[in-house]
Amino acid sequence: MNSSLFQALGIIDCAILRYMGRKHFEVIFTKDEWFFDLLPEATGNSKFELAENSAFLNDFLLDAEDFWQKHNTGQIHSGIWTENTANRQLHLEAIAAYAGGERFIVINNMQHEYKEQQKTLQVARELLISNDKIQAQHQYLNDRLSKVLSQNASLLELNLPIQQAIEHASIGVIITDQKFKPITFNPASWSIFELDPQSADTTPLAIVTDMFDDQFPEIERLKAHRSSWSGDLYWHYPPRYHKWLQCEIHPVMDEGLGLKHWVITLADVTRIKYLLQTNEDLALHDSLTGLPNRQYFWQTLEQSIRAEEHFFVMYVDIDKFKNINELHGHLTGDSMLISVSKRIKKRLQRSDFLARIGADEFAIVIKPSPDIELEPGSDILDRVTDIAAVLREDSRSPHFTERDERCNLPLRIGIASYPADASTTEAIMKAADLALHAAKLFSQDPIQFYSSDLKTASEARLRLESQLREAIAKEQLQVYLQPIYDLSSGRIVKAEALLRWFPTKDSSIGPDVFIPIAEQTGLIYPLGKWVITKVCELLTVFKQHNINIKLAMNVSPRQVSDRHLFEFIKSTAERLGVDAHKLELELTEGVLVDNYNKAQKLLNSLREMGVTIAIDDFGTGYSSLSYLKHLPIDHLKIDRSLISDIDTNEDDRAIVLAILAMATQLRLKVIAEGVETMEQQEFLKQHRCASAQGFYYAKPMPLESFIAFMK
Amino acid sequence: MIQKKVCILGATGVGKTSLIRQFVEGSFSEKYLTTIGVKIDKKQVDVDQTSTQLLIWDLEGIDRYCGFNPRYLRGTSAFFVVMDQTRSQSLIEGMEILHMARDHTAVPAIMIINKCDLDSAWHWDADSVNQRASEFDNCFYTSAKTGENVEQMFTEIARLSLG
Numbered sequence: 001m002n003s004s005l006f007q008a009l010g011i012i013d014c015a016i017l018r019y020m021g022r023k024h025f026e027v028i029f030t031k032d033e034w035f036f037d038l039l040p041e042a043t044g045n046s047k048f049e050l051a052e053n054s055a056f057l058n059d060f061l062l063d064a065e066d067f068w069q070k071h072n073t074g075q076i077h078s079g080i081w082t083e084n085t086a087n088r089q090l091h092l093e094a095i096a097a098y099a100g101g102e103r104f105i106v107i108n109n110m111q112h113e114y115k116e117q118q119k120t121l122q123v124a125r126e127l128l129i130s131n132d133k134i135q136a137q138h139q140y141l142n143d144r145l146s147k148v149l150s151q152n153a154s155l156l157e158l159n160l161p162i163q164q165a166i167e168h169a170s171i172g173v174i175i176t177d178q179k180f181k182p183i184t185f186n187p188a189s190w191s192i193f194e195l196d197p198q199s200a201d202t203t204p205l206a207i208v209t210d211m212f213d214d215q216f217p218e219i220e221r222l223k224a225h226r227s228s229w230s231g232d233l234y235w236h237y238p239p240r241y242h243k244w245l246q247c248e249i250h251p252v253m254d255e256g257l258g259l260k261h262w263v264i265t266l267a268d269v270t271r272i273k274y275l276l277q278t279n280e281d282l283a284l285h286d287s288l289t290g291l292p293n294r295q296y297f298w299q300t301l302e303q304s305i306r307a308e309e310h311f312f313v314m315y316v317d318i319d320k321f322k323n324i325n326e327l328h329g330h331l332t333g334d335s336m337l338i339s340v341s342k343r344i345k346k347r348l349q350r351s352d353f354l355a356r357i358g359a360d361e362f363a364i365v366i367k368p369s370p371d372i373e374l375e376p377g378s379d380i381l382d383r384v385t386d387i388a389a390v391l392r393e394d395s396r397s398p399h400f401t402e403r404d405e406r407c408n409l410p411l412r413i414g415i416a417s418y419p420a421d422a423s424t425t426e427a428i429m430k431a432a433d434l435a436l437h438a439a440k441l442f443s444q445d446p447i448q449f450y451s452s453d454l455k456t457a458s459e460a461r462l463r464l465e466s467q468l469r470e471a472i473a474k475e476q477l478q479v480y481l482q483p484i485y486d487l488s489s490g491r492i493v494k495a496e497a498l499l500r501w502f503p504t505k506d507s508s509i510g511p512d513v514f515i516p517i518a519e520q521t522g523l524i525y526p527l528g529k530w531v532i533t534k535v536c537e538l539l540t541v542f543k544q545h546n547i548n549i550k551l552a553m554n555v556s557p558r559q560v561s562d563r564h565l566f567e568f569i570k571s572t573a574e575r576l577g578v579d580a581h582k583l584e585l586e587l588t589e590g591v592l593v594d595n596y597n598k599a600q601k602l603l604n605s606l607r608e609m610g611v612t613i614a615i616d617d618f619g620t621g622y623s624s625l626s627y628l629k630h631l632p633i634d635h636l637k638i639d640r641s642l643i644s645d646i647d648t649n650e651d652d653r654a655i656v657l658a659i660l661a662m663a664t665q666l667r668l669k670v671i672a673e674g675v676e677t678m679e680q681q682e683f684l685k686q687h688r689c690a691s692a693q694g695f696y697y698a699k700p701m702p703l704e705s706f707i708a709f710m711k
Numbered sequence: 712m713i714q715k716k717v718c719i720l721g722a723t724g725v726g727k728t729s730l731i732r733q734f735v736e737g738s739f740s741e742k743y744l745t746t747i748g749v750k751i752d753k754k755q756v757d758v759d760q761t762s763t764q765l766l767i768w769d770l771e772g773i774d775r776y777c778g779f780n781p782r783y784l785r786g787t788s789a790f791f792v793v794m795d796q797t798r799s800q801s802l803i804e805g806m807e808i809l810h811m812a813r814d815h816t817a818v819p820a821i822m823i824i825n826k827c828d829l830d831s832a833w834h835w836d837a838d839s840v841n842q843r844a845s846e847f848d849n850c851f852y853t854s855a856k857t858g859e860n861v862e863q864m865f866t867e868i869a870r871l872s873l874g
Contacts, residue, residue, distance in 0.1 A: 055716070055751050055766050056751055059785065059786070062785070063782065079748050079749070079780070080747050080748030080749075081748050081749040082747075082748065082750035082751075083750075083751070084750075084752070091747075091748075093748075114747055114748075118747050121745050121776055122743075122744070124776060125724060125745050125772070125776070126724075126743065128774060128775070129723065129724045129743075129798065132798055132800045132801075133797070135800070136799050136800055140799075287776075288775050329807040329810075330803065330804070330807070331773070331774075331775075331811075332807075334775045335778070402778070402779075402811075403814065
């Protein structure tokens with residue numbers, strides 16, 4: 001072949017070899033000496049047999065032969081490799097190709113590409129390593145401090161190693177009380193701000209607070225909800241100082257989940273930022289996803305407001321993303337973030353601006369654009385609503401890891417509009433953040449638009465949360481009991497313990513309101529423990545009154561993920577002398593599907609102890625029934641929504657009959673919930689449902705009434 | 712002479728290339744230079760009077776910029792997973808890399824805790840290191856800078872690769 005043709009085509013720094021079979025090649029084209037340095041066996045011969053001079057090339061040939069056998073078109077690449085020959089160091093890449101019925105190996109000299117790639121990755125990786133070190137320090141200090149502070153009555157009781165770690169830490173540590181009043185500063189927190197603690201007229205905390213007010217308006221909500229935060233803040237003190245600080249804030253709770261302290265850690269990351277600035281692309285883009293970063297997003301938001309454009313901000317959060325990192329590791333977590341970002345991007349138009357603004361948070365600015373044709377009669381709001389719905393719908397399909405493991409990454413979305421909802425950058429972000437927070441709270445409604453009602457509801461919810469915290473601390477909640485009947489004998493065989501909350505004499509708040517709040521805030525842990533203790537105490541009272549029945553209690557998803565749950569149940573039962581066979585735990589299907597491994601471990605331990613298990617609200621949510629075969633389950637509780645229309649709704653009747661048939665096959669007993677009429681009871685009896693509970697028999701009642709009722 | 716392929720894996724910046732350089736050339740550079748792709752070095756090692764030529768495949772650090780490529784493990788007789796004792800995240804990542812490699816090969820693996828000439832990160836938890844070391848066939852604390860245990864780690868991998 002004419003070498004000048006290759007040169008004319010711009011193919012000038014490669015070698016092209018035609019594959020003749022079993023390590024035999026013919027040199028079609030090569031220009032430079034490097035090729036003969038690499039494969040001296042080809043010197044002076046157009047046809048040659050590949051020797052063992054390049055282990056990498058020999059290895060790649062196995063892939064090439066495999067590829068040629070299976071395909072008759074296309075190519076595969078080896079990736080870059082470095083080869084030390086007698087005369088030089090080469091950076092090469094091999095390609096196996098199939099063209100015109102013939103097989104070729106092309107070896108490209110990648111000297112230039114290697115240098116370019118190395119230059120970019122060098123900066124990126126230096127950043128990665130610096131970041132890693134800072135992150136690890138933040139995490140270690142926060143973990144240790146949270147653990148110690150949550151147990152100790154006062155900071156004075158901090159043990160010596162922790163005190164020394166704080167004193168000598170290269171990152172700033174500030175500890176405050178629950179109201180954000182400073183308690184202690186370590187030396188680094190002063191030196192970061194170039195302050196002398198003896199003579200300074202301000203404190204590190206005052207500076208941090210000012211920076212938050214200006215740069216991170218979401219802080220007030222985070223404080224109100226006792227959430228953690230991490231991110232970068234810019235400290236500018238003209239004319240001498242300007243620094244980038246990586247800041248983390250964590251609440252420290254006591255065992256009863258009362259807020260005790262805030263721990264703030266600060267690290268100077270100016271050098272990292274400087275490195276970033278040497279590469280504009282890295283400065284404004286997130287290195288993982290390649291999307292614009294928070295800084296770029298903020299700039300775009302400010303520009304849009306200055307231009308007085310009408311736009312929407314969509315704040316997108318991946319639900320429970322932390323679990324992915326915990327379950328599959330951070331590398332998989334990173335690849336899942338890339339996968340999510342690609343999925344979102346696919347649904348947007350060129351004029352929409354997508355950024356990654358937090359670990360598992362994305363934000364989108366959506367503006368009206370002449371390039372986008374809207375459906376007749378629809379406007380930008382319709383488009384925003386459609387995008388949110390499509391993103392949410394897309395997120396219902398699982399992502400897959402490299403090992404082909406399934407990851408569910410549902411999205412929650414908060415939306416705010418400029419100028420309707422807010423008129424400044426800070427305010428619009430606060431509004432979108434509040435909407436996102438609402439979307440996280442209401443599992444049924446993962447897309448929320450900001451409204452003043454939402455703000456009022458958020459404030460009301462905060463008040464309720466605080467009341468609930470107090471009610472739990474003061475043990476103001478009550479356990480009511482509802483009997484469960486054996487349908488064949490008509491006898492009471494069991495009771496279900498149900499929580500009730502009467503904030504005042506004349507008012508009550510339903511468990512459908514306060515249990516989700518307890519779940520979301522973590523109050524479910526102390527509350528759950530209180531219920532377990534109470535149920536065990538009730539069983540001892542039953543014994544005194546010769547009431548020989550089981551007592552069932554509900555366990556929430558978050559409790560199941562608490563690895564100390566089993567130990568607590570066991571030790572409480574033992575301490576109060578309760579026969580474990582008298583205890584029953586009710587879990588919903590969702591817990592088993594979402595948290596299978598933990599649920600399996602817990603259920604097996606409980607079974608060994610003698611506790612029975614019932615699946616609550618059965619038939620309403622999930623279709624994955626395989627867990628029924630593999631887990632030690634005793635009862636299925638048919639949800640009340642299926643029972644209530646059993647007389648009139650053929651579909652409900654069919655579902656109930658199917659559950660009863662399936663339970664018979666699996667040797668599980670069925671309890672019907674919410675039975676209110678004789679007709680419902682008769683239907684269930686006729687189809688061999690084992691037990692039932694509901695208003696037809698008795699409403700939930702306090703202990704004294706229950707004892708009287710039993711007698 | 713017997714030839715054995717061995718691979719050196721680990722997160723970015725843990726010192727894989729420096730360990731090989733110390734072993735093959737007896738030199739060390741303080742400057743971190745990231746590896747791109749694969750580089751293969753050769754060196755003869757004598758184990759119990761058997762001379763073995765090690766083909767040492769130095770693989771680019773596994774991180775967000777470079778995924779794990781199991782193809783490079785093909786035909787390997789043993790492999791190292793290198794961690795940096797000044798950076799605890801490299802321990803977590805190293806274990807993830809071990810588990811990914813274990814999906815593709817059952818050959819012996821050696822844990823290398825490098826940079827032992829430097830102070831360990833003050834949050835580096837020795838107990839959790841020991842616990843994780845039990846998943847490997849052997850473990851060495853090394854320094855590519857001073858050469859501590861570098862010769863030993865390669866002799867050990869040669870021994871393990873001979874079966």
